[in-house]
Amino acid sequence: MHDDYVNGDDVVVPKKRASSSSAKDDEKDDGAVALLDGFQRFRFVEDCSYEACPYRFNLSHFHCMRNDCGYAFCDKARLKQHTERHKRLDNVMGDDFEQYRPKVDCQRPDCEHARTANHFHCLKCPFICTDSSKVTAHRKHHANIEQIRANGFEKFTANTACEQKACGYSEKQTHYHCSNGDCGAVALSATQMHSHNMKHASS
Ligand SMILES: [Zn+2]
Ligand SMILES: [Zn+2]
Ligand SMILES: [Zn+2]
Ligand SMILES: [Zn+2]
Ligand SMILES: [Zn+2]
Numbered sequence: 001m002h003d004d005y006v007n008g009d010d011v012v013v014p015k016k017r018a019s020s021s022s023a024k025d026d027e028k029d030d031g032a033v034a035l036l037d038g039f040q041r042f043r044f045v046e047d048c049s050y051e052a053c054p055y056r057f058n059l060s061h062f063h064c065m066r067n068d069c070g071y072a073f074c075d076k077a078r079l080k081q082h083t084e085r086h087k088r089l090d091n092v093m094g095d096d097f098e099q100y101r102p103k104v105d106c107q108r109p110d111c112e113h114a115r116t117a118n119h120f121h122c123l124k125c126p127f128i129c130t131d132s133s134k135v136t137a138h139r140k141h142h143a144n145i146e147q148i149r150a151n152g153f154e155k156f157t158a159n160t161a162c163e164q165k166a167c168g169y170s171e172k173q174t175h176y177h178c179s180n181g182d183c184g185a186v187a188l189s190a191t192q193m194h195s196h197n198m199k200h201a202s203s
């Protein structure tokens, strides 16, 4: 069903339950609670109006009411689990990433995950991933680039041509070029960038 947007790290549920004290407390109420913190409950006689819902007119079930989610489930135990998942995903998203759930159009014609998988688009570059943990890593990558830029250098990896004439590091290894005027001096480490900046500062 809608489970295909579960991330790899979510699937692993430890067999032993750490806290099961209140797990079975309120499973018997039928129809008493209509709306539970972001979820709507539908009794089997009620129309949830989700066309693709496997439980429609069939079983008492819940739907997640967040944005475009609509996640459907009958087992109340999944409610907490699903809320946690949103929390985690909400944390991941800032103003630099967009999350698209399956069936939601990301409006990028060349995206291989469009409408098929839960995925994330970086808003600063064409980076796409389906794993929320990669969002964090990629965010660090941009932070790193911005840090270097703030230091007056441009970063070039082994995969990118720096287009500096006579640079022996182009497309060979990660290096940095000074972007101060037409300086273009090369640095291989933060230390070298720093000492180079000292020269600019004193001239
Ligand atoms: Zn439904
Ligand atoms: Zn949801
Ligand atoms: Zn996409
Ligand atoms: Zn990016
Ligand atoms: Zn270079």
Ligand SMILES: [Zn+2]
Binding pocket: 178, 179, 180, 183, 184, 185, 196, 200
């Ligand atoms: Zn320089």
